[in-house]
Amino acid sequence: MGCSDRLAIVTGTSSGIGAALANALLTDGWTVVGLARREAGIDHPSYRHVAVDLGDLDALKRVAENDLGTLVTDNRWTRVALVNNAAISGGKQGLEDTDPDELAHLLIVNTVSPIYLMGFITGTVLPAVALRVVNISSGAAVRAFPGLGDYCTSKAALRMAGMVLAEELTSELRPGGRRVNAAVFSxxxxxxxxxxxxxxxxxxxxxxxxxxxxxxxxxQGLLEQPGDVIGEVVDFISGDDQDTFVEKRFGG
Ligand SMILES: NC(=O)c1ccc[n+]([C@@H]2O[C@H](COP(=O)([O-])OP(=O)(O)OC[C@H]3O[C@@H](n4cnc5c(N)ncnc54)[C@H](OP(=O)(O)O)[C@@H]3O)[C@@H](O)[C@H]2O)c1
Structure with a gap:
């Protein structure tokens, strides 16, 4: 899997923003492990794909415990990043039409699995290693869009979980003490x-x-291309001296 000393775990590398990010990181010399249900179609010696459904918590826990744990504790890494990018967009229905099973599934994929991965990676990466966590958020995390109640809710909760993690990382009361050189980006x-x-x-x-x-x-031609919106993520996970929690919007 290449000879890099920087590892990025990126969810949702089979499409869109995650695929563009994985390719950019590989070009930049990172080792990338991608998680998605479909293959990513990325042919690079420093890329490894893990096929997993983030809606299946038992499968995700098996991947974390049997695979990611060993991977991230390899002493060749000086820097490990987790990018929670994978998500689904929801039922496009008013909240009056909520199907509780569909809502629960969306929250598992968009919120529960990313939060679990944040906790698992943060607790597993060796203390001396630089740790960066990125949650791909949305305007829907902070603004109410009718018909997107499920998606808005999932992204708002993930954003807040990242803020909580940052508070915990800098807390003297954290078991094991403050975590140095760790930062979270929404x-x-x-x-x-x-x-x-x-x-x-x-x-x-x-x-x-x-x-x-x-x-x-x-x-109206307002859509950006995936490869054009990922620079801030690459910069954040590559950089030092950030605040423990940073929040940005593309172009903002
Ligand atoms: N596009 C936008 O305008 C926009 C705006 C704001 C925020 N975002 C956010 O940007 C991120 C990327 O979205 P995108 O636009 O690039 O979407 P996309 O092209 O639909 O890609 C979504 C990715 O998530 C993965 N994924 C979905 N469900 C999964 C599951 N159950 N298990 C594992 N992987 C799963 C997909 O892989 P598989 O299908 O292979 O599993 C795919 O690789 C998301 O967090 C999204 O909310 C996008």
Whole structure:
């Protein structure tokens, strides 16, 4: 898996922003382990793919305990990053039509699994190793969009979990003491031309009454390309001397 001393674990490398990020990190000399259900189609000696469904917590725990734990404690790493990028966009229904099983599944994929991975990686990476955690967020984490209640809720909770982790990392009361050289980044990539956006504008307005903005993004040429929105993530995980919690939006 290459000879790099920097490891990035990136979820959702089979598509969109995650695929672009994995390729950029590989070009930059990182070793990348990607997690997704589908293959990523990335052919690089420093890339390894782990096929896992983030909606299946037992499968994810097996991957963490049997695979990621050994990987991240390898003493060749001087820097380890986790990028929680994978997500699904939800049912595009008003909250009055909530299906509790679908909501629970979305929250597992978008919130529970990323929080579990944050905790697992933070607790497992050796204390002397630089640790960076990135949660790919959304404007929907901080703004209420009708019809996106499930997605908004999931992203708001993930953003807050990152803020809590940062507080814990700097707390003297943390078991084992403060964690040095660790930082968390919550990053809103803007509106990006990916399959998630395609799906969001593909429903009719009868199916998704609040869907017009997604059609407008495309028609008005407002979509960014995935490769153009990832620079801040690469900079953050590569950099030092950041605050323990940093929040940014693409172009903001
Ligand atoms: N595109 C935008 O405009 C936009 C705006 C704001 C925020 N974001 C955020 O950016 C991130 C990336 O989204 P994107 O636009 O690049 O979407 P995308 O092209 O649909 O990619 C989503 C990725 O998540 C993975 N994924 C989904 N469900 C999964 C599961 N159950 N288990 C494992 N992996 C799963 C997919 O892999 P598999 O299907 O192979 O499993 C895929 O690689 C997401 O967090 C999204 O919320 C996107």
């Amino acid at each position: 990053y809103e990539p803007g509106v990006v031309d990916t399959p998630m956006q395609t799906a969001s504008r593909s429903s009719s307005l009868e199916e998704f009454p609040w869907g017009q903005p997604f059609k407008d993004f495309k028609e």
